[in-house]
Amino acid sequence: MKVEKLKVNFKTLEEFKKFKEYGIQELSMLEDLEANMIEDKSDSPFYGIYFGDKLAARMSLYKVSAKYDRYFYPTQDYLELWKLEVLPHYQNKGFGKALVEFAKGLGLPIKTNPKVKSSVFWEKMGFTSVEYNMERDLGENPLVWYPEGVELQSN
């Protein structure tokens, strides 16, 4: 089960159409590709797991700069994880876990904003909820994971 960084090309974007969380980020990548604003093979924020030649699972990871960090202490760069999704046919086989373990292996704290119903999964992965702060979190239900030596910022 190998996690790989996904290249932005028409094949990848075609695979993305199978995922439920297909939205303006994907459309924006498609437009850039069509307008030759990005090269075929540019890096994307997406990581995925192929099963044969089919993309079975994916997530998006974006490094947020320390100057915007309102979650961790000491203040530092952290990863925002979103669009974690395993296609129905491949669920309950450890693909989601493999993606999250990969993200944890990058050594930075992680923040995500999962669907409420997926809380059991995130708990198993060692993520914890934060004290809700309306001004910071608005419509989000943030969960965080941090490596040793890192803790939550106090509000």
Add this chain to the structure above:
Amino acid sequence: MKVEKLKVNFKTLEEFKKFKEYGIQELSMLEDLEANMIEDKSDSPFYGIYFGDKLAARMSLYKVSAKYDRYFYPTQDYLELWKLEVLPHYQNKGFGKALVEFAKGLGLPIKTNPKVKSSVFWEKMGFTSVEYNMERDLGENPLVWYPEGVELQSN
């Protein structure tokens, strides 16, 4: 169809349990109420429409300060609208529209991050999508509405 600001009390929080988007914001309000950290009747960020004595629809509105504004020009305070939801029994009766019209009546630009499937509704309400900016928007699909004299910030 009267839109009213909802008071934070046990009755309101009980009504909130009927809504799908019940999450840590509501739980945090409940904890504060139980710990007497807020008074019964404190203002909440919620607005709603009652049908008889039942809460039929609600939304949350939060004023984001101009210094965090990355969407509008000139830079200004704006409203973040989220948790707009009409209970199933009351749908397609104009409750959602009434809430959004109320928000527009406050005279500030509005940003929301709706579910992709609700785009027809938001279009009817005069909201438009923004050019996706990954660093700013991450997992969001932002839509905006602005009063006359306001436009989008250029990226």
